[in-house]
Every structure is written in structure tokens, then in C-alpha cells.
Amino acid sequence: MMEFVLGHMNYWLFIILMMTGFYIVVARGNFVKKIVGLNIFQTSVFMFYISIGKVAGGTAPIYPIDLNVDPSVTYSNPLPHVLILTAIVVGVATTALGLALIIRIREAYDTIEEEDILEIEQAMQRKENAIEGSAMGGRA
Amino acid sequence: MRHHLILRVITKLIVPPIILFALYVQFHGDYSPGGGFQAGVIFAAGLILFGIVYGLRKVKKVLPPWLIHKLTALGVLIYGGTGVVSLFFDKAFLDYSVLASYPKDGQHYGILAVEIGVGVAVAAVMIAIYYAFAARPPRINDEDW
Numbered sequence: 001m002m003e004f005v006l007g008h009m010n011y012w013l014f015i016i017l018m019m020t021g022f023y024i025v026v027a028r029g030n031f032v033k034k035i036v037g038l039n040i041f042q043t044s045v046f047m048f049y050i051s052i053g054k055v056a057g058g059t060a061p062i063y064p065i066d067l068n069v070d071p072s073v074t075y076s077n078p079l080p081h082v083l084i085l086t087a088i089v090v091g092v093a094t095t096a097l098g099l100a101l102i103i104r105i106r107e108a109y110d111t112i113e114e115e116d117i118l119e120i121e122q123a124m125q126r127k128e129n130a131i132e133g134s135a136m137g138g139r140a
Numbered sequence: 141m142r143h144h145l146i147l148r149v150i151t152k153l154i155v156p157p158i159i160l161f162a163l164y165v166q167f168h169g170d171y172s173p174g175g176g177f178q179a180g181v182i183f184a185a186g187l188i189l190f191g192i193v194y195g196l197r198k199v200k201k202v203l204p205p206w207l208i209h210k211l212t213a214l215g216v217l218i219y220g221g222t223g224v225v226s227l228f229f230d231k232a233f234l235d236y237s238v239l240a241s242y243p244k245d246g247q248h249y250g251i252l253a254v255e256i257g258v259g260v261a262v263a264a265v266m267i268a269i270y271y272a273f274a275a276r277p278p279r280i281n282d283e284d285w
Contacts (some may be wrong), residue, residue: 060173062172085177089262096269100272100273101275103276126177
């Protein structure tokens with residue numbers, strides 16, 4: 001049992017980190033904090049992929065400069081690294097998009113708190129209903 | 141940040157080594173950890189630091205936005221064009237062996253050209269994102285802080 005828990009340590013740490021990020025996304029109303037949570041969530045997936053690509057005792061999978069590969073040396077699996085390199089680039093792009101949306105939201109609503117924005121939206125809706133209602137004979 | 145003397149002096153000292161390190165990572169990318177992505181981000185980080193400390197106007201004098209927008213396209217063009225070049229020499233797409241007299245040298249030049257394309261594109265996109273965010277008018281003046 002203990003061996004199972006310790007042998008899958010990267011899985012447990014991945015789950016803890018992922019749920020930490022997920023909790024921040026769900027529980028916080030501030031949009032910048034939501035982006036931070038999303039980034040923690042994303043990083044947990046990166047860490048998971050890189051940890052399953054690790055071969056015990058393996059070194060960095062780089063060709064020796066004279067191209068003579070020593071068969072006795074074990075290398076880690078480079079495929080997860082390449083996948084995650086792409087994922088990091090995509091992550092930067094999504095973070096930039098999220099922050100750009102936050103800037104536009106702040107310019108439009110003057111706040112970046114989710115609850116304040118919902119309140120403003122409801123107030124606008126009520127005002128609109130009042131106007132539409134009087135146009136239809138006072139029933140709204 | 142006119143009043144932050146220490147930040148200004150340290151930035152002036154540290155920006156050239158950052159850019160030099162970016163070029164090191166760029167050109168050693170085929171035999172050691174590194175490559176276009178990392179080099180582009182390090183290069184952009186150096187210029188963004190310069191922009192944060194000395195103001196957007198000065199960094200836009202070094203790299204005007206129209207040039208940055210051209211460079212993003214140029215980087216992708218180098219990246220994709222390197223693969224297309226071998227098509228003109230009756231070889232398959234991405235077969236870099238034709239780029240030099242020895243196939244091994246050709247592979248070397250090919251990967252170097254691809255890395256340069258990636259580096260230019262990533263650095264330009266990073267700086268373009270910084271310009272897009274920083275060019276918005278601030279709500280509080282620098283003097284009012």
C-alpha cells in the first residue's frame with residue numbers, strides 16, 4: 001500500500017496542484033485571480049506530462065557533440081517535453097487573450113469583480129425592462 | 141520611472157547581457173538545451189524590461205510597431221520557407237540535406253534557419269503583446285502615484 005502511494009507520488013502531487021488551480025478558478029470572483037488559477041491548473045498538466053516522461057536514471061535526451069551515442073547511457077523520453085513545449089506556447093497565447101479580455105471588461109464596467117459585473121448587468125436589464133414595459137402599456 | 145535611479149542604472153547594465161544570452165541560447169539550440177522559443181522569449185524580456193523602466197516611447201523608437209508586425213510574419217515565413225526551399229531542389233518537403241554540399245552540414249543549416257525563424261517570430265509576438273497592453277492609456281498618471 002505504502003509502496004503504491006510513494007510509487008505514484010507524481011500523480012498525487014499533480015492532483016493536488018490541479019485541484020488548487022481549479023479551486024481558485026471556481027471560488028474567486030476576481031478575474032485576474034481566475035487567470036492565475038487557470039495557469040496553476042495548466043502548469044499541473046505540464047508537470048504531469050514531464051514527470052511521466054522521466055526514465056529512472058536517464059539524462060537529458062541531447063545528442064553528444066561528436067554524434068557517437070553511448071549505448072550504455074539511458075535517456076529520458078523527449079516526446080512529452082516536445083508536447084509540453086508546444087503547450088507552453090499555447091498557454092502564453094491563452095493567458096494574453098484572457099488578460100486582454102480583462103482589460104476590455106475593466107474599460108466597459110470599471111471593475112474586474114464577477115459579482116459587481118453581474119449586479120451592473122441586472123441593473124441594466126431592469127432599466128431596459130421598465131422602458132420596454134411602458135412601451136407595451138405599462139406591463140413589465 | 142524617472143525618479144528610480146537604481147532601477148535605471150541596473151537596467152542599463154543588465155539589458156545587453158540579457159540580449160547576448162538570448163543570442164547564445166538561439167545559436168546553441170541544436171546541441172544544447174535551448175532554441176528559438178526560449179531565445180525569443182529571453183530577447184523580448186530584455187526589451188520589455190527596457191520598456192518598463194525607460195518608457196514605451198523609447199522602446200518604440202528602437203523597434204517601431206510596424207517593424208514588429210512585419211517581423212512576426214517574417215519569422216513564420218523563414219520557419220515555413222526553410223522546408224519549402226528543398227522542394228526546389230527535387231527533394232521532399234523539410235529535407236534539409238540539399239542546403240550544403242554535405243548532407244550533414246545541410247541538416248545543420250536547416251535546423252539553424254528554422255530556429256532563427258521561430259526566434260524572430262516569438263520575440264516579435266511577445267513584444268507586440270507588450271505594446272498592445274502597455275499602449276492603453278493609464279487610469280492614473282505617473283506623477284499621481
